[in-house]
Amino acid sequence: MSQKGDKTRQGIREKAYRLFAEKGFKEVTMKDICEATGLSRGGLYRHYESTEQIFLEIVNGFSNRQKSDVFVKMEQHIPAADILEELLAKYESEMMDCENSISLAIYEFYSNPTIGKEDNSVKKQYEISKEVWAALINYGIGTNEFQCVDPEAVFHVLVFAYQGVRMYSRLMKIDSEIPVQIVGEIKSLLLKKD
Amino acid sequence: MSQKGDKTRQGIREKAYRLFAEKGFKEVTMKDICEATGLSRGGLYRHYESTEQIFLEIVNGFSNRQKSDVFVKMEQHIPAADILEELLAKYESEMMDCENSISLAIYEFYSNPTIGKEDNSVKKQYEISKEVWAALINYGIGTNEFQCVDPEAVFHVLVFAYQGVRMYSRLMKIDSEIPVQIVGEIKSLLLKKD
DNA sequence: TGACAAAGCGACATATATGTCGCATAATGG
DNA sequence: CCATTATGCGACATATATGTCGCTTTGTCA
Secondary structure: HHHHHHHHHHHHHHHHHHHHHHOOOOOOOOOHHHHHHHOOHHHHHHHHHOOHHHHHHHHHHHHHHHHHHHHHHOOOOOOOOHHHHHHHHHHHHHHHHOOOOOOHHHHHHHHHOOOOOOOOHHHHHHHHHHHHHHHHHHHHHHHHOOOOHHHHHHHHHHHHHHHHHHHHHHHHOOOOHHHHHHHHHHHHEOOOOO | OOHHHHHHHHHHHHHHHHHHHHHOOOOOOOHHHHHHHHHOOHHHHOOOHHHHHHHHHHHHHHHHHHHHHHHHHHOOOOOHHHHHHHHHHHHHHHHHHOOOHHHHHHHHHOOOOOOOOOHHHHHHHHHHHHHHHHHHHHHHHHHHEEEEHHHHHHHHHHHHHHHHHHHHHOOOOOOOOOHHHHHHHHHHHHHHHO
C-alpha cells in the first residue's frame, strides 16, 4: 500500500528543504518545488496542497528526530560531554549545509502575520528543543560532568545568541570567529574545570 | 522647486518603513504601499519604481543619521557612558517600535539571492555601524571611562547576539530577560568598575 | 494670472502564481 | 493478468502583482 507515494513525498520534502533554507519561506513557490523535484503541477498538488503544508511537515520532522537522538544516547549512558559535542556539531553542520539556514525561514514563517498565525508547530518545536537541552544539561549535572547552571538560560544563549550571530555574520559576509567563540563559551559555561 | 514631491516621498518612506518592519521585505507590495499612503498606483510609480528602491533609500537613510548623532555628541564632549546609554536605548526602542523589527527585513533583503545581489548598501550600513561603535568605544577608552576592549568584538556581540536574541525571543513569544541581561553584560564589559 | 511643469489618477496589458479537473499511466493485490 | 486504485500529467480558470500610458489636477514661477 502506497510505497511510491511515501517516497515521492520524502523527495518533495528533501528538495523543498533546500529551497526553503536557501531562499526563505515566502520565496519558494509550488512551481519552484515542481522544478526541483521534476514533478508537474498536478503531480505535486496530488501530495501537498501548499508550500505551508510542506514546510510544516519538514519542521515537525526534524525536531522530533533531534529529541529521540539525544534521549537514546542518554539511555545508553554516553557521557554528557560527548552528547553535547555532537549536538553542537549538528547545529554547526546544519548552518554550514546551505547558503542560508532553515532557521531564518522558520522565523520568517512564524513572524509573518498572514501565515501560520493559529499554527503552533514552531512553538512546539521550541518547547521540544528546550526540553532536549534541559534533559541533557540535567543529565550532565547528574553525572557530575556539568556545572550547576540554569538549563533554560544555557538554551537561550545557545539557540538565540548563537543563531543570531551565525545569521548576521553570514549576512555581512564576515568570516567571524564569534560563533566559534560562543560555542567555546557555552562549553566552558557547562563543563567542569578539572 | 518640487517641495510637494519631497514631502510625498518622505511619507512613502515612513509608511513603507512600518510595512517592511511588520511584514518583512518580500511581503510588501507596491499595492500595499499605495493603500498605506493613500496614493494610486500611478502616483506611487511616479516617485519610486520598485519596493527595492524604497527599501534601500530607507536603509541608507538611518545608518547615516546614527553616524552623525554619535559623532556630534562626541564633539560636544558628552560622557561616553551617556552616549552608550542612548545608543542602546535607541536599539531597544527600535526593536519595540514595531511588532517585528526592520533588522529582519534587512537580513531577508540581503540574503535573498534574487535581489540586491550586486548592491552593497547593507554591507555599507554594517561598515558605518561598526565605525560608529569603534569610535565610541575608543573615545570612552580615551576618557578613561571604558576598559580596554576590542571594539570590533563588542560590536559583534551587540549587533549580532543581541539582535539574534531579540528576534528569537519574539519569534517564540517569550518575555525573555535575556536581551536585558545582554545589555547589562555589554555595559559591564565596557564600563570600568569603580 | 496664465503657462508650464510636477504630481496624481485609474484603466490596461503583461507576467506569474495558485488551485482544479479530466484524462493518461503506473503500481498493487487478489 | 486484470481490475482497481494510486500517481502523474498539462491545460485551464482564477487571482494577484507589476509596470505603462494618456489624461486630469495641482503646484510653481515668471
